[in-house]
Amino acid sequence: MHVFLNGRCVPEAEAVVPVSDRGFLYGDGLFETIRIGRGHPFRWEAHLARLSRGAGVLRLRVPFSPGDLLAAVHQLVELNGLPDAVLRLTLTRGAGPRGYSPRGADAPTLVMALHPLPAPPAEPVRVITSSYRIVAGDPLTAVKTCSKITWVMARAEADARGVHDAVLLNTAGHLAEATASNLFWVQDGAVCTPPLQAGALDGVTRALVLELCGRLGLGVCEVDAPPSVLAGAQGVFLTGSVFGVVDVGEWDGRPVPLSPVSARIRSAVAAAQAGA
Amino acid sequence: MHVFLNGRCVPEAEAVVPVSDRGFLYGDGLFETIRIGRGHPFRWEAHLARLSRGAGVLRLRVPFSPGDLLAAVHQLVELNGLPDAVLRLTLTRGAGPRGYSPRGADAPTLVMALHPLPAPPAEPVRVITSSYRIVAGDPLTAVKTCSKITWVMARAEADARGVHDAVLLNTAGHLAEATASNLFWVQDGAVCTPPLQAGALDGVTRALVLELCGRLGLGVCEVDAPPSVLAGAQGVFLTGSVFGVVDVGEWDGRPVPLSPVSARIRSAVAAAQAGA
DSSP states (O other): OEEEETTEEEEGGGOEEETTBHHHHHOOEEEEEEEEETTEETTHHHHHHHHHHHHHHHTOOOOSOHHHHHHHHHHHHHHHTOSSEEEEEEEEOOBOSSSSOOTTOOSOEEEEEEEEOOOOOOSSEEEEEEEEEEOTTOTTTSSOBSOOHHHHHHHHHHHHTTOSEEEEEETTSOEEEESSSEEEEEETTEEEEOOGGGTOOOOHHHHHHHHHHHHTTOOEEEOOOOGGGGGGOSOEEEEETTTEEEEEEEETTEEOOOOSSHHHHHHHHHHHHHTO | OEEEETTEEEEGGGOEEETTBHHHHHOOEEEEEEEEETTEETTHHHHHHHHHHHHHHHTOOOOSOHHHHHHHHHHHHHHHTOSSEEEEEEEEOOBOSSSSOOTTOOSOEEEEEEEEOOOOOOSSEEEEEEEEEEOTTOTTTSSOBSOOHHHHHHHHHHHHHTOSEEEEEETTSOEEEESSSEEEEEETTEEEEOOGGGTOOOOHHHHHHHHHHHHTTOOEEEOOOOGGGGGGOSOEEEEETTTEEEEEEEETTEEOOOOSSHHHHHHHHHHHHHTO
16 A cells, blocks of 8 residues: 655555654644545545644644645555545644644644545444543634544444444533534434534535535524433434445434435435545 | 664664554554653653553553663663653554554554753743633543643643743633643642642642642642632742743733742752652
């Protein structure tokens, strides 16, 4: 496998960073997970726009133009023979002097690595509520940083229970998101999801679903509420770049009814992905 | 400079980790910052005990015994000719498959790197209140993980204001800690500090100061309170492994009176460090 590292496509064994890289030392960076279909990154502009917003928040420089990055993606797909894949793009502040201060770290690290597209989960999936909490309203939760220990440990809780994913609440006890997906539910015919201010990541597929619901004539609603709001939900589903739309069939051991609209939304997302 | 990497002391240029290391991808690891004086790590057992507690929380394996690590520290000091130094020990979950799940990442990465001991700041220092918040009561805030973007950005705020450090409040608006130091103040003759549950790191120097205050006949008090509690304080100081005890002379632009007891505490800490 070849990996893009700071301007060059190198064999995986040479894709290394110094132990003084602030991504490694402090999680001082950003990442994007992008679906590649038939050789093309899906919603590339949206991912690059989010990366750029995050770089503004973290005061990081993106050291390559979107055009150069896209050319490198195509090169990676070609070199690795992987037209259908998951791309992980990582941007860190690079190496710098010891200590939290980002002063003196002026050469960011940019890595892009392809991974085989995993098989979609057998639906509907089971989820649990994580014991870990997201900070609502934190400007650093709003961007996709590399400081993800909370999400890693939430996912480990899901692994330990043998379920697909864990849903994180925010520090107010309200619904936020799953570890690698946004959360949706259907209530009184409307498609609901936590607002970004609740700690939900501004997911590229989340935005696509909200957009597609409009086209499908479905009402959408951002709801900042505790999990009890789900008691009367007509279905729950997760959305993300890797798997698209995934129905939830069980939450904390209790059955969840299948959504009457998720199949239509999943088809619309799949069609958008196929047409990318 | 030589660096200890997974069992070997290698030249700095060879001290690299794969871009698939979960420390780099997710901040999925722990670290310790340890003062080395006359070739010996100060409070080594306390640092290793905290690392071990953190490894328990993160379900990480420490791949070397404390004795082997100590031998490696002495080798690093010798190889680099740096008997007075700052040691950064980093333990990550190592490389693994893509995604938050730690499953399949079974070979942790352990790095130890020496850095020259920086000159102490000209005291008293200036601090600001950071706009970033720490989650109180979070089991992941209680250990020293590599997911430190909040502390990095708080420190960047201090840099931007030209001051020594930034104090972080927790999500309840109460005092927690500075980015690389614990916070103390003197109130009615007692030496006060935020409790660990407020989001203060269990600092090795914090514990030493609490212990030394007992020996010096000074009362100590853990206070979970908003910054307004400092209005009547007779002095504020910071404690940490690198600089010991540092007086604060200005907070958010307002002068802070010099503590009547910090000089005694600083001397006691310095004596403990010198005798290590």
